[in-house]
Amino acid sequence: DADVTQTPRNRITKTGKRIMLECSQTKGHDRMYWYRQDPGLGLRLIYYSFDVKDINKGEISDGYSVSRQAQAKFSLSLESAIPNQTALYFCATSDPSGTGAAEAFFGQGTRLTVV
């Protein structure tokens, strides 16, 4: 089983609908992230959480909200989906070492299409 699991893997939704993307991890990491990938733009940070009580906006948080239900679970919601939120969404975790540096571990992504 994958260490970072995203559900659903693919989703088509209509404009104006509310949708939730879910992420769960078995790595035991405190830090979790949601990124969005668009062609040519790489990955951009939407929200991040350092622990259950610490949630922060990233570079492109408008139109999104998150919930950290437990150390292992971090959900991303689109309150009212719009077509330009069509993208590939990634959840990631990390666990910094004593140097303060750590790689990020990614889920397999959720491809969201808003029509």
Place this chain on the structure above:
Amino acid sequence: AQSVTQPDIHITVSEGASLELRCNYSYGATPYLFWYVQSPGQGLQLLLKYFSGDTLVQGIKGFEAEFKRSQSSFNLRKPSVHWSDAAEYFCAVGARGAGNMLTFGGGTRLMVKP
């Protein structure tokens, strides 16, 4: 704030040829640097990372990268490309003390000709 530029959006190489993917970063101090690979329909897999020390870093799948502070670069290299290397490659920078949020470049899509 840090930023990353990958100047080449697409690169095509012949199988067996050498490869170099460029990455330039902007950051006020020594950053943490990463290369990730994304195969079609997959998540991102870490190829290699640089935190400190030796500026030539070895990674998985025969890849290496060299940190050049004077050029603010962290180019990825492979001496002989295999067809299975066709994928999208992302360079990323992480700021020290900034909670490990990574800033990614736009990606380079590698195609391999037989």
